[in-house]
Amino acid sequence: MSAQSETTRVALEHETSQELGLPKDHRILGLWIFLAGECAFFASLIGAYLGLHTGVAHGPTGAQLFDLPLTTVATLILLSSSLTVVLGVAAMQRRDVRGMQIWLWLTALLGIIFLEFQGYEFYTFYHHGLTLQTSAFGSAFFTLTGFHGLHVAFGVFWILLLLFQSLRHGINEDRTTKVFVMSLYWHFVDVVWVVIFTLVYLAGKVS
Amino acid sequence: MAAITERVAIAHSEARSYHGIWAWLATVDHKKIGIMYIYAALFFMAFGGAEALLVRIQLWQPNNHFVSAETFNQLFTMHGVTMIFLVAMPILIGYINAIVPLQIGARDVAFPRMNALSLWLFVLGGIFLYTSWFMGGAPDAGWFNYVPLSGAHFSPGAGVDFYDIGLQITGIGTLMTAINFLVTILNMRAPGMRLLRMPMFTWSALITMLLILFAFPPITVNLILQMMDRLFHATFFNIPLGGNALLWQNLFWIFGHPEVYIMILPAFGIVSEIIPTFSRKPLFGYESMALALSVIAFLSFMVWTHHMFADGLGPIVNSIFAITSMLIAVPTGIKIFNWLATIWGGQIRFTTANLYALSFIPLFVIGGISGVMLAMAPADLQYNDSYFVVAHFHYVLFGGTLMGALAGLYYWFPKIWGRLLNEKLGRLNFWLVFIGFNVTFFPMHILGLEGMPRRISTYAPGYGWTTPNQIATVGAFILLAGMLILLYNLIRTFAKKPDLVQDPWDGRSLEWSIPSPTPEYNFAQLPLVEDRDAYWVAKREGNGELPKAEPVGPIHMPSPSLSPFFLALTVVIAGYAALLHVDWLALVALLAVFWQIGLQLVHEDHGYHVHPDVPAGGAAE
Ligand code: HEM
Ligand SMILES: [Cu+2]
Numbered sequence: 107m108s109a110q111s112e113t114t115r116v117a118l119e120h121e122t123s124q125e126l127g128l129p130k131d132h133r134i135l136g137l138w139i140f141l142a143g144e145c146a147f148f149a150s151l152i153g154a155y156l157g158l159h160t161g162v163a164h165g166p167t168g169a170q171l172f173d174l175p176l177t178t179v180a181t182l183i184l185l186s187s188s189l190t191v192v193l194g195v196a197a198m199q200r201r202d203v204r205g206m207q208i209w210l211w212l213t214a215l216l217g218i219i220f221l222e223f224q225g226y227e228f229y230t231f232y233h234h235g236l237t238l239q240t241s242a243f244g245s246a247f248f249t250l251t252g253f254h255g256l257h258v259a260f261g262v263f264w265i266l267l268l269l270f271q272s273l274r275h276g277i278n279e280d281r282t283t284k285v286f287v288m289s290l291y292w293h294f295v296d297v298v299w300v301v302i303f304t305l306v307y308l309a310g311k312v313s
Numbered sequence: 314m315a316a317i318t319e320r321v322a323i324a325h326s327e328a329r330s331y332h333g334i335w336a337w338l339a340t341v342d343h344k345k346i347g348i349m350y351i352y353a354a355l356f357f358m359a360f361g362g363a364e365a366l367l368v369r370i371q372l373w374q375p376n377n378h379f380v381s382a383e384t385f386n387q388l389f390t391m392h393g394v395t396m397i398f399l400v401a402m403p404i405l406i407g408y409i410n411a412i413v414p415l416q417i418g419a420r421d422v423a424f425p426r427m428n429a430l431s432l433w434l435f436v437l438g439g440i441f442l443y444t445s446w447f448m449g450g451a452p453d454a455g456w457f458n459y460v461p462l463s464g465a466h467f468s469p470g471a472g473v474d475f476y477d478i479g480l481q482i483t484g485i486g487t488l489m490t491a492i493n494f495l496v497t498i499l500n501m502r503a504p505g506m507r508l509l510r511m512p513m514f515t516w517s518a519l520i521t522m523l524l525i526l527f528a529f530p531p532i533t534v535n536l537i538l539q540m541m542d543r544l545f546h547a548t549f550f551n552i553p554l555g556g557n558a559l560l561w562q563n564l565f566w567i568f569g570h571p572e573v574y575i576m577i578l579p580a581f582g583i584v585s586e587i588i589p590t591f592s593r594k595p596l597f598g599y600e601s602m603a604l605a606l607s608v609i610a611f612l613s614f615m616v617w618t619h620h621m622f623a624d625g626l627g628p629i630v631n632s633i634f635a636i637t638s639m640l641i642a643v644p645t646g647i648k649i650f651n652w653l654a655t656i657w658g659g660q661i662r663f664t665t666a667n668l669y670a671l672s673f674i675p676l677f678v679i680g681g682i683s684g685v686m687l688a689m690a691p692a693d694l695q696y697n698d699s700y701f702v703v704a705h706f707h708y709v710l711f712g713g714t715l716m717g718a719l720a721g722l723y724y725w726f727p728k729i730w731g732r733l734l735n736e737k738l739g740r741l742n743f744w745l746v747f748i749g750f751n752v753t754f755f756p757m758h759i760l761g762l763e764g765m766p767r768r769i770s771t772y773a774p775g776y777g778w779t780t781p782n783q784i785a786t787v788g789a790f791i792l793l794a795g796m797l798i799l800l801y802n803l804i805r806t807f808a809k810k811p812d813l814v815q816d817p818w819d820g821r822s823l824e825w826s827i828p829s830p831t832p833e834y835n836f837a838q839l840p841l842v843e844d845r846d847a848y849w850v851a852k853r854e855g856n857g858e859l860p861k862a863e864p865v866g867p868i869h870m871p872s873p874s875l876s877p878f879f880l881a882l883t884v885v886i887a888g889y890a891a892l893l894h895v896d897w898l899a900l901v902a903l904l905a906v907f908w909q910i911g912l913q914l915v916h917e918d919h920g921y922h923v924h925p926d927v928p929a930g931g932a933a934e
Pocket of ligand 2: 573617
């Protein structure tokens, strides 16, 4: 174990705000409530998609475009990032800061790979004649999956910020809550993708 | 009941301190934020009121040309948007900010900086909406902004873009308020303050925040879809390319009906505080009141197509939604009877606050009855889009929400500002508003039944519409007189020295147990709550002192910060850039927004400490 990892392996300092009676888990409940609102947000977007996906006008349909093997790989990549973030949080709870950092790096990387898959998919769809402007199906598809992609991108950004914070300042109880809250968000984004994968891609290919 | 005077000595402060206007821009204190919500709502009310008066002048006589038809459309649209999003909701959120933490015995909200962000998104988003008047015209497709009228083809100007983007900005702020107060009420109640010991206003805030949490995402999505259509030529609402106009209506009313309850439940809460106080009796049927709030909230998500009866969705859909709509009258009726039972046999004091609260009951009942009439789907085909609907929603929103809000203003003014409003002027204010309101809006029932469509800029003579319209316009000026008296009362009261009276009404809940205006840390020692109406019980059965849950000690406070203000400002800049198609600026501003959110996510606030100075004898251990 190098000296460097010794310095990052900072013992969890006792959180000062806790002594002062500032309950710190507001953020956890707050994030759960935020996710409830996000459920309503994605439910509305998915509802709009389901209402519009037959409106293909003169453009291509989902059944023509969707490349299930490709999307399945992307799905598996995103799902495995849920595992890596769990392992990161577990390492953090063992006070293994180095381990936490490695798993978080990996999570961010998987998120980025997922986004590249999505970029590739958008690019091929575009070349097969589906754009935001082609049809209501196109509008709804790009808006729904685009907003999900934005959520992934924001999650990657969030992970990277927390990583840099822990690299520079180590970790303390306040920051562990920050990481934990982020991991809840990340799981949510993954779960939403499972719903999108089922309702948009699988159902779209079947019909 | 000697007012405890507490002086504050800040022993050591790591926090930057701000002065003058910067202190207001940087504050994270829920009381100051509440005050700014109320000021801003009153400010926007002046604009919304002026728009209404112009509408009423235009309708004074047949074939009038006071304003053009185009201007008329902008006037009624902005009137509706203003009153709903910039007046009714913010003034109620202002009271919730100022009072709920006090009622539950908390020192602040769960996320003070996010609270400031909510405020600034509302204020700057509202200003953003209003600049549309100088930038090519205000929104003009009605407050529910139906497609295809609001689409690029029929509304080519930027007005609807201002609506789409402005309401997204204020809406995100409202959503954050919901998260904040849900956590605050669930997590930060003083020891012993069980859910079923909370004052009814806090209950109403809790349920309202749940409604916001689930109602605002659908409208946000709707606004995003329309923005994509209008700015990026997407085809969500473009029917030849597969779009669907009913999608807008559905998403709008899935939000829209809960929204009307978002505006009325806090008013229920206010009335449920004032009536017991001025009847000197506990609220009758407390549990059933809380339950009724919850049932109403639940049902309010299941009635939205009663706004779409005229779409022809078929008899099955219409019947189901007619029944669910009428069902809401049941919990609402329970509330009405509980208020009446609270008044029954009480020692009633007719203060201005109580006059407003008492007038709420019959006015709201009239609005409820016309609501049930509208909910009868076959009959609604007659009422729909007529002045009858206008009469209905003004009885519930003006007679309900605004009367409740004015009741709350007179009631909590001494707590929030440390001064009592003048009661004589208050009574004059009340009677002018009460009479003016009924003179303005009652004739609209008749106009509607006689077939006058809403939103027409003028009408021909000979339909019998002239006289009711003229009565309504006269009423509007009586209302104006009433509101000017209120303004005079406010100015007079601010000019005088603070009374600093702690408990002017012989109040029941915790906010009256602490000085007015409240010190920044609210409670020198957190109270221990052992009863519903804990302060009332302490006054009747003890020495008026609540038992304390903690010894005197330094109190940790969050630091003030300008970052919420600048974050909101950046959001608004992104809004202008998108609207004006300055794409690079929109992108830069959006990236700046995300960067600032990121900074908030890693931010660590150490806050500072305040030492409450409790005079000898005042400190019960
Ligand atoms: C018993 C309770 C109620 C019932 C059954 C009811 C029913 C209805 C119905 C059926 C309509 C649609 C009429 C039409 O457009 O043809 C309507 C409109 C409306 N209601 Fe109610 N209502 C009730 C209470 C309330 C309350 C408490 C509020 C607000 C505080 C409210 C605010 C509105 C508004 C703003 C509109 C008009 C929306 C618009 O078209 O611009 N209602 N109501
Ligand atoms: Cu409704």
